[in-house]
Amino acid sequence: MLEVRDDNAATFEELMLRYQNRVITFLEHHTGNHELAKDLAQDVFMRVWRARKDYVPGAKFSTWLFTITSNVAKNAQRSRSRRHEVNLEGRDSGPLGVRPLEAMAQVSSGQIPARALDRAEVRDVVWMAVQSLNERQRAAVLLSKFEGMSYAEIAETMGMSVQAIKSLLSRARTNLREVLEPYFDFGSPPETSDDADSS
Amino acid sequence: MGNNPHDAGLTEGPAPMDEQLVAYLDGELDDESSRRLEQQLASDSTLRDQLSRLERTWDALDELERIEVDQEFTRTTIEMVALAAEREHQEEERRRPARRRRQWLLGLAAIVLACFAGFAGTWYFLPDPNRQLIEDLPVLQRLDEYQLIDTIEFLKLLRDRQLFPAKTEDASTVREASPVVAAGPSAVNREVGAGVAGKREYEKNRARIEAMAPGDKRQLSDNWRRFDKLSDEKQEELRNLHGALQLEGDREELERVMEAYCEWASDKLSAPELSHLDRLLPAERIEQVAAYKASPRRQFGRRDGFWDMARNPYGTRWFGRGVSGSSVKEYADALKTWAGRYVADRAEVLAELLPREEGTKWKAGLAKAPADDPEQVKSRWIYLVRWYLAGPKQDMPIDGEDVASLEALLSPNARKFFEQIPPEAKKREIPVGLRRMIGFHFQTGQPEFENLIAAEDLDRFRKTLSVDMEENLRKFPSAEKQNEWVRFAYFQSKLPRDARSSRDDRHSPGSARPPYGPPSHDGPSGPRRGPGGEPREPGDGPRGMRPGPAGIPPPPADQPAEKR
Numbered sequence: 077m078l079e080v081r082d083d084n085a086a087t088f089e090e091l092m093l094r095y096q097n098r099v100i101t102f103l104e105h106h107t108g109n110h111e112l113a114k115d116l117a118q119d120v121f122m123r124v125w126r127a128r129k130d131y132v133p134g135a136k137f138s139t140w141l142f143t144i145t146s147n148v149a150k151n152a153q154r155s156r157s158r159r160h161e162v163n164l165e166g167r168d169s170g171p172l173g174v175r176p177l178e179a180m181a182q183v184s185s186g187q188i189p190a191r192a193l194d195r196a197e198v199r200d201v202v203w204m205a206v207q208s209l210n211e212r213q214r215a216a217v218l219l220s221k222f223e224g225m226s227y228a229e230i231a232e233t234m235g236m237s238v239q240a241i242k243s244l245l246s247r248a249r250t251n252l253r254e255v256l257e258p259y260f261d262f263g264s265p266p267e268t269s270d271d272a273d274s275s
Numbered sequence: 276m277g278n279n280p281h282d283a284g285l286t287e288g289p290a291p292m293d294e295q296l297v298a299y300l301d302g303e304l305d306d307e308s309s310r311r312l313e314q315q316l317a318s319d320s321t322l323r324d325q326l327s328r329l330e331r332t333w334d335a336l337d338e339l340e341r342i343e344v345d346q347e348f349t350r351t352t353i354e355m356v357a358l359a360a361e362r363e364h365q366e367e368e369r370r371r372p373a374r375r376r377r378q379w380l381l382g383l384a385a386i387v388l389a390c391f392a393g394f395a396g397t398w399y400f401l402p403d404p405n406r407q408l409i410e411d412l413p414v415l416q417r418l419d420e421y422q423l424i425d426t427i428e429f430l431k432l433l434r435d436r437q438l439f440p441a442k443t444e445d446a447s448t449v450r451e452a453s454p455v456v457a458a459g460p461s462a463v464n465r466e467v468g469a470g471v472a473g474k475r476e477y478e479k480n481r482a483r484i485e486a487m488a489p490g491d492k493r494q495l496s497d498n499w500r501r502f503d504k505l506s507d508e509k510q511e512e513l514r515n516l517h518g519a520l521q522l523e524g525d526r527e528e529l530e531r532v533m534e535a536y537c538e539w540a541s542d543k544l545s546a547p548e549l550s551h552l553d554r555l556l557p558a559e560r561i562e563q564v565a566a567y568k569a570s571p572r573r574q575f576g577r578r579d580g581f582w583d584m585a586r587n588p589y590g591t592r593w594f595g596r597g598v599s600g601s602s603v604k605e606y607a608d609a610l611k612t613w614a615g616r617y618v619a620d621r622a623e624v625l626a627e628l629l630p631r632e633e634g635t636k637w638k639a640g641l642a643k644a645p646a647d648d649p650e651q652v653k654s655r656w657i658y659l660v661r662w663y664l665a666g667p668k669q670d671m672p673i674d675g676e677d678v679a680s681l682e683a684l685l686s687p688n689a690r691k692f693f694e695q696i697p698p699e700a701k702k703r704e705i706p707v708g709l710r711r712m713i714g715f716h717f718q719t720g721q722p723e724f725e726n727l728i729a730a731e732d733l734d735r736f737r738k739t740l741s742v743d744m745e746e747n748l749r750k751f752p753s754a755e756k757q758n759e760w761v762r763f764a765y766f767q768s769k770l771p772r773d774a775r776s777s778r779d780d781r782h783s784p785g786s787a788r789p790p791y792g793p794p795s796h797d798g799p800s801g802p803r804r805g806p807g808g809e810p811r812e813p814g815d816g817p818r819g820m821r822p823g824p825a826g827i828p829p830p831p832a833d834q835p836a837e838k839r
Binding site: 088097122202217222226252 | 293294297298301303329331333335337339340341343344348349351352353355356359360
């Protein structure tokens with residue numbers, strides 16, 4: 077990052093290649109919208125480039141990057157809420173999708189292994205459960221799960237105290253459990269938005 | 276849930292114990308707190324259960340997709356950054372003396388050039404980014420199987436216990452890609468791979484991928500993403516499993532056992548069961564598998580089409596809201612008990628709604644069902660199912676008293692939904708919910724439903740199916756699954772006409788929120804509407820699909836759904 081700070085564009089590109097999938101994964105699961113996530117990811121890298129001079133040597137780059145990323149996601153969320161936008165992007169076979177029978181028929185006809193559908197099912201349900209968390213819980217969960225960040229790193233990234241992160245993650249995980257267990261035990265798909273607390 | 280002190284206030288805020296458990300799972304507790312918690316865990320089975328349930332849902336997040344962007348994204352972003360850099364330098368330039376302008380222009384050109392040269396270099400000159408994928412092709416092609424098997428020891432135990440006798444098909448048909456499999460990147464093969472033979476296999480693998488159909492490529496790419504997100508250690512384990520398998524003298528038999536086991540596990544085991552098996556050592560795992568195999572159908576363990584079933588108009592829906600964990604069974608029992616009481620209280624009226632002979636038979640059966648203990652009251656709910664199967668003229672009549680007694684049983688979230696429904700609509704929603712519960716049982720092949728329909732009735736019904744419907748049915752993976760769907764279709768065929776109408780479509784696929792509730796935060800979860808805003812009929816099926824007759828899914832579309 078120090079080389080990027082010194083205007084080394086090639087190194088910037090290397091950083092981008094290294095982190096772009098992680099950033100877009102975070103944004104996609106955070107916003108629930110692939111196209112929006114791509115736009116926001118571009119915004120993130122633009123901000124990284126613009127803010128390169130502010131990077132403090134010694135700071136962990138991924139923490140700095142995800143601070144920017146979570147701020148971009150948070151701002152996008154707020155502006156969507158202000159505009160009362162809704163997510164119109166369906167998923168292939170997920171809870172918001174339109175083609176469950178096609179998927180099942182594909183399985184039945186042996187075009188893809190049955191196990192692939194099982195995983196797709198679980199993935200969709202889990203995706204929906206993550207979407208049911210509030211914005212802060214979702215960000216903390218994604219940073220913890222996908223980025224493997226410690227509580228201290230998440231706290232730094234999200235600008236909160238370690239204790240607050242501890243409580244936030246605990247609430248998030250109990251909420252996830254509440255939403256996912258009916259599926260695991262009973263087959264009921266999770267409900268969106270109802271159960272996430274509003275803290 | 277209410278009986279569990281550790282569960283108190285889950286949605287309002289976590290109990291401190293939950294916070295401790297989560298921190299413990301995350302490795303964020305200090306030594307002293309960890310030690311104390313471990314002592315508590317050792318003596319408190321409820322707490323252990325709590326911990327295991329938190330862990331289970333956390334592990335489930337591993338299923339979330341890791342997104343990979345395409346080259347187009349990288350290119351456009353780099354272009355944007357290059358443009359931003361250009362603008363930035365133009366600004367700088369305006370502020371600098373003219374004599375240095377040329378120098379800065381050169382600098383800018385160098386940056387932009389470096390951007391594109393670096394990008395091109397990374398993609399075209401650095402080591403082939405697909406190299407690893409090509410080398411790992413044999414592992415990727417068997418990724419699901421290798422992940423389920425995990426170790427060669429377990430595979431040998433499976434063979435020795437003969438739980439899954441290998442199918443007797445010709446060895447040459449076992450796996451079309453067998454030569455490639457043999458050329459896998461195991462520790463052994465990678466050494467070979469360093470030489471000419473390895474290079475040849477590598478090129479063969481590459482050619483195989485290039486020759487793959489688009490659907491196979493997508494599957495391979497999906498497997499690669501999943502493989503890539505595994506830890507290095509896990510990846511190496513899978514490669515070693517593959518390598519070890521190649522060295523076994525009876526590799527073909529082991530492969531057939533592996534296929535038979537994986538087919539069974541994918542079909543019969545639920546995600547939590549698979550996850551549980553994954554944590555056991557081979558010797559423990561084989562015992563658990565034997566136990567699963569020997570047990571009668573587990574209550575909620577069937578996986579085929581499970582999700583689809585839950586989204587079906589007759590799947591569980593609104594009354595399952597906010598019910599979780601150990602409370603699920605208790606809740607379902609309460610609803611069944613309610614239904615048991617209902618049929619007993621309304622026996623006369625319900626019998627009159629059936630054809631005369633059927634009504635008499637149904638009432639006589641119900642009269643024999645004892646009513647003196649709660650378990651027996653619950654078991655009488657089966658007479659509600661029998662009532663529907665006897666072909667009633669109209670749906671079950673519900674009055675205000677029924678509404679009140681059922682409402683009292685509902686989970687808080689289900690009640691929240693229910694309270695928003697106009698009083699008259701509530702009377703219609705109760706049969707809808709109960710029919711879904713019944714449909715759920717049929718579609719998951721619950722044991723208590725197995726003998727409800729006489730075999731000859733089912734045979735007779737099956738003969739009435741159209742050629743198309745039979746064709747659809749044949750596409751199900753097993754005869755057992757076909758029979759479940761035929762039983763379900765039979766049940767549907769017996770519903771009174773109004774119960775088969777669009778009433779039930781309110782909770783059909785894509786309609787996560789019923790029409791009575793508050794507006795959804797997410798667009799697609801509102802009630803499904805036709806082009807003119809009218810509710811779509813149940814037979815409409817997903818967009819672009821022709822209706823699936825009597826609840827049997829239609830055949831696959833000509834074009835599989837495009838992945839995002």
